[in-house]
Amino acid sequence: MHNDDFPSLIDELKWRGFFEQCTDEDGLAELLSGETVTAYVGFDPTAESLHAGSLLPIMGLVHLQRWGHRPMGILGGATAMVGDPTGKTELRQMLTLEQIDANLAGIRAQLGRFLRLGDGPTDGLLLNNAEWLVGYEYIAFLRDVGRHFSVNQMLARDSVKTRMEHGLSFIEFNYMILQAYDFMVMNRDHGCRLQMGGNDQWGNIVSGIDLCRRLNRTEVFGLTFPLLTTAAGGKMGKTAAGAVWLSADRTSPYDFHQYWVNVDDRDVSRFLRLYTLLDRPEIERLEALSGADIREAKRVLAREVTTVVHGAVAAADAERAAAALFAGAADADSVPASDLPADALVGEGLPLVQALADCGLLKSKGEARRMVRQKAVRINGYQVTDELLRLTSEHVRDGRIALQVGKKKHHHLRVAL
RNA sequence: GGGGGGGUUCCCGAGCGGUCAAAGGGAACAGACUGUAAAUCUGUCGGCAGACGCCUACGGAGGUUCGAAUCCUCCCCCCCCCA
Numbered sequence: 001m002h003n004d005d006f007p008s009l010i011d012e013l014k015w016r017g018f019f020e021q022c023t024d025e026d027g028l029a030e031l032l033s034g035e036t037v038t039a040y041v042g043f044d045p046t047a048e049s050l051h052a053g054s055l056l057p058i059m060g061l062v063h064l065q066r067w068g069h070r071p072m073g074i075l076g077g078a079t080a081m082v083g084d085p086t087g088k089t090e091l092r093q094m095l096t097l098e099q100i101d102a103n104l105a106g107i108r109a110q111l112g113r114f115l116r117l118g119d120g121p122t123d124g125l126l127l128n129n130a131e132w133l134v135g136y137e138y139i140a141f142l143r144d145v146g147r148h149f150s151v152n153q154m155l156a157r158d159s160v161k162t163r164m165e166h167g168l169s170f171i172e173f174n175y176m177i178l179q180a181y182d183f184m185v186m187n188r189d190h191g192c193r194l195q196m197g198g199n200d201q202w203g204n205i206v207s208g209i210d211l212c213r214r215l216n217r218t219e220v221f222g223l224t225f226p227l228l229t230t231a232a233g234g235k236m237g238k239t240a241a242g243a244v245w246l247s248a249d250r251t252s253p254y255d256f257h258q259y260w261v262n263v264d265d266r267d268v269s270r271f272l273r274l275y276t277l278l279d280r281p282e283i284e285r286l287e288a289l290s291g292a293d294i295r296e297a298k299r300v301l302a303r304e305v306t307t308v309v310h311g312a313v314a315a316a317d318a319e320r321a322a323a324a325l326f327a328g329a330a331d332a333d334s335v336p337a338s339d340l341p342a343d344a345l346v347g348e349g350l351p352l353v354q355a356l357a358d359c360g361l362l363k364s365k366g367e368a369r370r371m372v373r374q375k376a377v378r379i380n381g382y383q384v385t386d387e388l389l390r391l392t393s394e395h396v397r398d399g400r401i402a403l404q405v406g407k408k409k410h411h412h413l414r415v416a417l
Numbered sequence: 418g419g420g421g422g423g424g425u426u427c428c429c430g431a432g433c434g435g436u437c438a439a440a441g442g443g444a445a446c447a448g449a450c451u452g453u454a455a456a457u458c459u460g461u462c463g464g465c466a467g468a469c470g471c472c473u474a475c476g477g478a479g480g481u482u483c484g485a486a487u488c489c490u491c492c493c494c495c496c497c498c499c500a
Binding site: 258261262263264265266267268291292293294295298322325326364365366367369370371373374375376387388405406407408 | 447455461462463466467
């Protein structure tokens with residue numbers, strides 16, 4: 001239970017940037033140094049895959065486990081059927097039980113890549129709060145749990161206040177109580193002593209701590225992570241195309257890798273600390289780089305994160321593909337590609353704008369036409385000037401046509417001859 | 418339940434009978450510059466069409482008009498005040 005670079009888990013979390021605030025730092029530090037602590041983080045089961053934004057709490061659990069503690073995840077299966085007021089401006093879409101089950105399976109598989117899950121003393125566990133919430137009867141819940149909550153206190157929570165001006169439905173208002181109840185159950189049934197989460201969860205975590213004290217007469221702790229925004233002010237893990245998913249089906253390993261290569265210079269240091277398990281000397285070496293050398297730090301960042309999420313092989317493929325593309329070579333196998341039947345190219349051929357839209361590189365033929373006008377489109381590396389150009393067999397090189405939009409978007413059409 | 422204010426293109430936000438695919442800003446995308454970064458400058462930014470143009474869009478459904486995001490009716494949703 002130690003680490004060469006840091007005297008304690010909390011020290012490491014602080015250095016890496018995970019520590020925003022803690023309900024009782026000294027108490028928690030003592031607890032962590034004395035025994036195996038079970039801690040959990042809640043995840044939204046809103047999709048069958050987690051996205052890059054979830055990487056922060058996941059890594060928080062990873063560090064916990066590395067320090068010999070027991071990480072747990074709660075899928076808000078029941079709460080997803082209600083909606084979460086925290087930091088959201090609109091009522092979230094409600095999910096059905098079937099959707100949640102499917103999402104749970106997907107998320108479980110993903111967490112398994114980061115955490116050692118199982119039944120051992122420090123093996124992680126993933127639970128669905130629907131297990132203990134769905135069957136609970138209203139009157140019973142009010143009697144058992146509701147009486148411990150003060151509406152006055154609830155109204156004072158930031159998560160509620162920020163929703164006051166735009167409206168907050170009663171079921172959303174209850175989210176805090178449900179989440180507090182989760183913590184109480186985790187403590188009672190699994191000996192969980194710590195809940196972690198984004199700082200927007202602070203109020204909910206504190207409510208859970210109160211409930212544990214009242215119902216279980218136990219002392220439990222809360223620790224929150226900072227709410228990350230990118231240096232450019234955007235949400236972490238979001239691009240114009242949408243979220244950066246951890247699932248290869250939703251975000252290809254290549255695109256995932258490129259997301260990290262393309263982060264803002266100002267974010268590199270923070271991200272290395274948060275999202276990689278590199279040791280402190282190595283991170284400090286990379287942080288010392290400046291100017292164009294920062295690219296090396298970005299390459300390492302991309303390689304490390306992609307390796308954890310998609311495996312070493314996929315990470316190496318993505319890296320090789322990127323290197324080939326940006327070095328000008330057009331023969332990389334890992335570039336996103338799709339198949340094109342050879343007969344599409346016979347005769348008149350296939351309009352380029354059609355191909356660009358069909359392969360997903362661009363959203364519409366109109367956009368494709370505009371891009372060509374802006375000299376942004378290249379075929380096999382050669383700039384296209386004619387928006388009416390049609391693809392024919394003449395464009396096939398080594399069994400494929402390399403399409404490129406701008407400097408960073410690539411797609412290959414594999415032509416089956 | 419009563420009174421007032423609102424719902425506009427990804428977001429904010431103008432428009433208040435034709436000149437509106439809809440000002441302005443932000444985001445985004447492309448070009449130049451560069452380091453697959455930032456900043457800056459330029460351009461683009463609903464769909465289809467080579468083009469004329471056509472279609473879809475201003476909470477929903479109807480209506481008035483040659484013509485509606487703009488006027489009328491009903492409905493839905495949000496905010497504020499009163500009960």
